[in-house]
Amino acid sequence: MTNTSRRLYACLSVVGIALLLGGCGGNAPYSPIIADASSDLVLTLENPTVTVEQGASAVFKMNLRAVGSFSAPATVVVHTLPLQWSLTPGNVVTPTTSGTPLSLTVPTGGVAVGDYEFTVSATGGGLTRAVALTLRVTGVSIGIAPESRTLLPGGTAEYTVTVTPLNGHTLSASLEISGLPSNVESSFNPDTVTFSGSSPRTSQLVLSLPDDGGSHPVNRGSAGQTFTVTARSGAGSVYATAVVIIDDRGGIDAIIR
Structure with a gap:
């Protein structure tokens, strides 16, 4: 490089530095453009x-x-998610x-225990973020044994009602009966069963028919009358039905359907 070239290069360097420090064509300070590389979308769960009992609504935050x-x-x-x-x-x-x-709300009325x-997922700005969730629906099942009993005037008939907690259900269950002849x-x-772990609980159902001297005005000789035993726990309920028949002998047959 000649002496002339060296002097020209030095001058250009000085001019370049001056432009950077003083701006181009004015006194405005130099403002470099820096791209913001920190751009993201975050989806988190509470x-x-x-876990909800069958019939209640689950809320995910x-x-x-x-x-x-x-x-x-x-x-x-x-x-x-195959639910509403x-x-x-x-x-x-x-x-x-x-x-x-x-807030994601999932009602569980009519939904099977499980x-x-x-x-x-959330998608926007070319980004997708996703989280995994689990809805746990608990509940109870009910059974009655034996399948049939005969009740005579002045006597009693006993049934064992078994209520079983499902999928970690912990709420107690109250028992009701409806549809019996008058x-x-x-x-x-008891009329309320309380659970401990997954063990089933039982209650004794006793039906009685007063001795009215042989007069039995309910469904004599008919196909029978349905009654229902219901277990209510939290927002959910399950039931079993039976048919009560009074025949010409004055007895009642209860047959679980």
């Missing part, structure tokens, strides 16, 4: 598993948060940097 420069709306989708559900505030949300609460695994009395001992 509790990945929610979530939070959708924007990180950095993320500002796009996000579409929230529930996957592989609702999402608050809706399925399209613009998350904030402080977080936007989401575990339901599913996912929730002159048949009933009692449960």
Whole structure:
């Protein structure tokens, strides 16, 4: 490099530095443009598993948060949940940097006892985030034995009602009976069963028919009258039905259907 070239290079370098420090064509300070590489979408859960008794509504609490420069709306989708559900505030949300609460409500009326695994995803700004959730529905089952009994005037007939907790159910169950003929009395001992673990609990159902001197005006010779034993636990209930028949001999046959 010649001396002239060296002097020209030095001058250009000085001019370049001056432009950087002083701006181009004015006194405005230099403001470099820096890209914000911190942009993200975060979906979090308050509790990945929610347990409810059959008939109640499960509520899953979530939070959708924007990180950095993320500002796009996000579409929230529930996957592989074969039940009805609702999402608050809706399925399209613009998350904030402080977080936007989401609430997923799943009613379980008429839903079978069991575990339901599913996912929730949020997609926006070219990003997708997903979380895994489990809905656990608990409940009880009921059975009555024996299948049939005969009740004579002035006597009693006993049945064993068995109530079994399912899928970790812990709430007690109260027993009710309906649909008996008006002159048949009933009692449960006990009328409420309390569970411990998965062990079934039993109650003795006693039917009695007062001795009215041979007059039995209920369903004489008919196909029978249905009565129902119901176990109510929390928001759910299960039942078993039986048919009461009064024949010409004055007895009652109770047949579990």
